[in-house]
Amino acid sequence: MSRSPGRKQENHKISRELFVLTYGALVAQLCKDYEKDEDVNACLDRMGYSIGIRLIDDFLARSAVKKCRSYSETADIIAQVAFKMYLGVTPSVSCNSAAGNEFSLILDKNPLVDFVEELPAERASLCYCNLLCGVIRGALEMVHLAAEVTFLQDRLKGDAVTEIGITFLRKPEDRKHRR
Amino acid sequence: MADEALFLLLHSEMVAGLYRSAEQGEGENGRCTTKLESMGFRVGQGLIERFTKDTARFKDELDIMKFICKDFWTTVFKKQIDNLRTNHQGIYVLQDNKFRLLTQMSAGKQYLEHAPKYLAFTCGLIRGGLSNLGIKSIVTAEVSSMPACKFQVMIQKM
Numbered sequence: 001m002s003r004s005p006g007r008k009q010e011n012h013k014i015s016r017e018l019f020v021l022t023y024g025a026l027v028a029q030l031c032k033d034y035e036k037d038e039d040v041n042a043c044l045d046r047m048g049y050s051i052g053i054r055l056i057d058d059f060l061a062r063s064a065v066k067k068c069r070s071y072s073e074t075a076d077i078i079a080q081v082a083f084k085m086y087l088g089v090t091p092s093v094s095c096n097s098a099a100g101n102e103f104s105l106i107l108d109k110n111p112l113v114d115f116v117e118e119l120p121a122e123r124a125s126l127c128y129c130n131l132l133c134g135v136i137r138g139a140l141e142m143v144h145l146a147a148e149v150t151f152l153q154d155r156l157k158g159d160a161v162t163e164i165g166i167t168f169l170r171k172p173e174d175r176k177h178r179r
Numbered sequence: 180m181a182d183e184a185l186f187l188l189l190h191s192e193m194v195a196g197l198y199r200s201a202e203q204g205e206g207e208n209g210r211c212t213t214k215l216e217s218m219g220f221r222v223g224q225g226l227i228e229r230f231t232k233d234t235a236r237f238k239d240e241l242d243i244m245k246f247i248c249k250d251f252w253t254t255v256f257k258k259q260i261d262n263l264r265t266n267h268q269g270i271y272v273l274q275d276n277k278f279r280l281l282t283q284m285s286a287g288k289q290y291l292e293h294a295p296k297y298l299a300f301t302c303g304l305i306r307g308g309l310s311n312l313g314i315k316s317i318v319t320a321e322v323s324s325m326p327a328c329k330f331q332v333m334i335q336k337m
Contacts (some may be wrong), residue, residue, distance in 0.1 A: 014230055014254050015182040021225045022186065022300075025218040026193055033200070047196050051188045058184045086185050115225070 016088065020114050027128060037125040044127070048134020056139040059085070071168045074145065075103040078136065078166075087111050091164070101168040104152060110162050119156050127151050129162070136166065183257065183279075190280060193218070194296050212299045219303020220310070227308035230254065240334065243312050244271050251308060256280075269334035273305075274327070281326035294322040298330075305330060 026047075030040045063081050068074040072095060079093045083105075091105040112129050119126055127133075133149040140147045146169040153159035197211045230251065237243045248260035252275075262274035280297050284290055298320035306318045315335040322328040 012182075014226065015186075017229060018222065018226060018255055019182060019186045019189065021222040022189060022193075022218070025221045026189070028221070029197075029214055029218055043196070047192045050195070051185075051192050054188055055184065058188075086182070 016111065017114075020112055023112055023131065024115060027126075031123060031126070037123055037127075040123075041125075041127045041130045044130035045134040045137075048131035048136075049138040050134075051131070052135035052138025052140075053142050055086075055135060056142045059139065071101050071145075072103065074140075074168075075105070075166060079105050082139075096165070101170060103166045103168075105164040105166065107162040107164070110155065113156060116156065124157070127154065128156055129154075132164065136164070140166075140168075187280065187283070190300060191297070193300070198296065212296065215296070215299035216303035216306070219300040219305075220307035221303075222300075223304040223307020223309075224311045225307075226255070226304070227251070227311045231312070237312065240269075240314065241265070243309070243314060244273075244332070247305065247308060248273055255304070269336070271332040271334075273330040273332065275330075276327045278326050278328045281322070281328060285325045287324060289325075291322060291325065294325060294328070295320065298322065298328060302330065305332065 027040070027044070030043055034040050034043065059082055063085065065077055065081060068077060072093075075093050075095075079091045084090050089107060089109050089111060091107040094104050094106065096102040096104055110129065112132070116128060119128065129151070133151065137147055137149045140149075148167045148169065150165050151163070152165040153161055153163035155162045194215065197214055201211045231246075234246075234250075237246065244263060244265070248263050252258065252260050256275075256279040258275075258277070258279070260273045261276045262272075264272045264274070278298075278301075280301065281294060284294070284297070302318040302320050306316055309316050309318075309332070317333045317335065318330060319333075320328055320330045
């Protein structure tokens with residue numbers, strides 16, 4: 001692909017920075033509104049969920065991916081297509097369980113925390129990027145895949161990498177009554 | 180662009196979330212608008228810093244306003260301001276005939292009473308941007324028929 005002129009690259013970067021800065025302002029505002037970290041985390045998760053249930057339409061329209069046939073394919077699509085499309089990074093995927101329904105997305109570069117140096121001391125258990133968990137959960141629910149999404153490791157809290165864990169919840173009576 | 184979808188969704192979720200929590204609490208609509216505006220202010224300050232890192236110095240106030248209307252608006256909303264008017268005494272009116280944050284809402288007078296909530300953040304964005312370029316201002320917005328809207332900037336002499 002030919003190299004775009006410098007200005008265009010910059011504009012693209014600034015578009016993304018708009019999102020990152022807005023997200024930061026939002027978290028700051030929520031920290032002012034709520035005293036407890038759990039409340040802020042819950043609020044971010046809820047907002048992420050509402051965004052996710054709408055974002056999935058945009059994603060499917062833009063990416064035209066085929067139907068996923070397994071959980072691991074789903075996790076791969078999330079990491080390689082969705083994250084790349086919206087955040088410009090590609091986390092690596094690893095499977096955590098023998099049953100094949102627990103996956104981890106490992107991000108070594110998280111664009112949402114570009115401008116965050118460290119969490120303030122009184123907010124030690126704040127999950128800064130909890131919105132992402134809600135987004136993934138909401139999006140998966142709209143394609144009829146129930147999942148639990150949480151942060152397993154967080155660079156802002158001192159871990160080496162940022163790791164998002166996705167656990168697909170199996171519905172036992174799922175495809176019994178297809179006529 | 181994909182980034183735009185994310186920002187649009189985040190913005191509408193922010194507005195909805197803030198107003199939802201206000202309903203459950205004391206229910207002060209004005210406070211929500213102030214919160215949104217101050218969020219926009221912070222974002223505007225940061226954004227304009229990164230944006231004007233390499234641009235040449237601005238000649239005067241009008242030059243700065245033109246920059247906001249053309250380059251800044253294009254980067255943030257993918258289009259330019261359609262009309263800039265001024266009385267050359269510190270008041271500028273920026274008119275956008277198809278404001279990106281309102282196009283999905285309606286094309287006319289429906290939901291007009293909800294439109295100001297979605298403009299507060301952008302007012303703050305403009306005010307923050309101008310503030311870091313050395314201009315103190317008051318920014319208000321009005322909508323008469325969606326998705327067109329006008330932002331009025333009043334420069335405050337320090």
